[in-house]
Amino acid sequence: MRVLALESSCDETACAIVEGCTVLSSVVASQVEVHARFGGVVPELASRHHLDALAPVLRGAVEQAGLRFDELGESLDALAVTDCPGLVGALLVGVQAARGLALATGLPLHGVHHMEGHLFSTLLRRADQGGAEAHELPEHLAVLVSGGHTELVLVRGLGDYTLLGATRDDAAGEAFDKVAKLLGLRYPGGPIIDRLAAEGDPEAVAFPRAMMNKKGNLEFSFAGLKTAVATHIERVGQPDSRQALADVCASFQAAVVDVLVAKACAARRLHDCARIHVVGGVAANRGLRAAFEAAAAREGFTFATAPLAYCGDNAAMIAAAGAARHRRGWLRAVELSSSTSLDDPILAAAAGVGTG
Numbered sequence: 001m002r003v004l005a006l007e008s009s010c011d012e013t014a015c016a017i018v019e020g021c022t023v024l025s026s027v028v029a030s031q032v033e034v035h036a037r038f039g040g041v042v043p044e045l046a047s048r049h050h051l052d053a054l055a056p057v058l059r060g061a062v063e064q065a066g067l068r069f070d071e072l073g074e075s076l077d078a079l080a081v082t083d084c085p086g087l088v089g090a091l092l093v094g095v096q097a098a099r100g101l102a103l104a105t106g107l108p109l110h111g112v113h114h115m116e117g118h119l120f121s122t123l124l125r126r127a128d129q130g131g132a133e134a135h136e137l138p139e140h141l142a143v144l145v146s147g148g149h150t151e152l153v154l155v156r157g158l159g160d161y162t163l164l165g166a167t168r169d170d171a172a173g174e175a176f177d178k179v180a181k182l183l184g185l186r187y188p189g190g191p192i193i194d195r196l197a198a199e200g201d202p203e204a205v206a207f208p209r210a211m212m213n214k215k216g217n218l219e220f221s222f223a224g225l226k227t228a229v230a231t232h233i234e235r236v237g238q239p240d241s242r243q244a245l246a247d248v249c250a251s252f253q254a255a256v257v258d259v260l261v262a263k264a265c266a267a268r269r270l271h272d273c274a275r276i277h278v279v280g281g282v283a284a285n286r287g288l289r290a291a292f293e294a295a296a297a298r299e300g301f302t303f304a305t306a307p308l309a310y311c312g313d314n315a316a317m318i319a320a321a322g323a324a325r326h327r328r329g330w331l332r333a334v335e336l337s338s339s340t341s342l343d344d345p346i347l348a349a350a351a352g353v354g355t356g
């Protein structure tokens, strides 16, 4: 099942071609430099940069896969595009380009939910990697941690998603970005805090772990943690050495990681699930990966996450989700829906609608 996908929901313009879950090509044009000086994504700038980046990114992905642009209709089985959730002006760029490609090639076009794409990131592999390829999402508890989401989702298979808990305020990635800003670090803050945390003492500052031991509560809250970091800075001043900065980063990261691991493990036990998958931009965090590995060894569950290259936004994960849907004949037409949750009834209903 060979699928080309476009992704432009936030600040990455991406195109990829996959064969099932094997990545034949993946090109990502990141706009972080554009948005860094504003400390966050500026929607209008994102849309404009998607417009500029889309054609070269598309051409690059087709060339990297060794395909010819004028033969796409014959060399592919389907197209896919992220149509929700995301910045609407940004999504539109990818969606309109994908509609154009569908018209020109006659290929079916699958609308893919961005977070369903993140679920597929754990199955992605490069063409030069050996071994058998997995096409299907196994039953698992998904920990979706990214710039816009922090959710625990019970995944029973493609299109079968039950939201168990989400954040009441900031997403985990958003917390990393906001705390980085408080510390005078650049956007996006996640990777910078990750690096600094490795040099720091996670017990240097006792930051709060919201609702961590509240039995049966699977919700998150990170706004208070952000405020606690701000209060700490007000009280003792900005860190005056690299070590002091690393200590604050390590202590903040430990608070986020502790809560994510504790709640995910509680949800897994509650639903008697044998696997935990961690996906989304924050899944790249080394402290988080290590903590889940340790928990898996301790509690005896299987832990999987995405290869580092596919934690952040990319089109390979969208293409893999599109390929899985195409294999089943589950076509959901592009709809730019304003829904954000993976278990939205509109999307769930579309999961079972065959293409014929």
Ligand code: ATP
Binding pocket: 009, 010, 011, 085, 086, 114, 145, 146, 147, 148, 149, 172, 173, 174, 176, 177, 188, 189, 190, 191, 194, 280, 281, 282, 283, 284, 285, 286, 311, 312, 313
């Ligand atoms: P969503 O997927 O919810 O729509 P998004 O697509 O903008 O949001 P992603 O690209 O999946 O988000 O993830 C970006 C987020 O991941 C940013 O907040 C960034 O700081 C965070 N992030 C990236 N690398 C790391 C890391 N190593 N440690 C912690 N956070 C990280």
Ligand code: MG
Binding pocket: 010, 011, 012, 147, 313
């Ligand atoms: Mg991004």
Ligand code: FE
Binding pocket: 114, 118, 146, 147, 280, 281, 312, 313
């Ligand atoms: Fe994302």
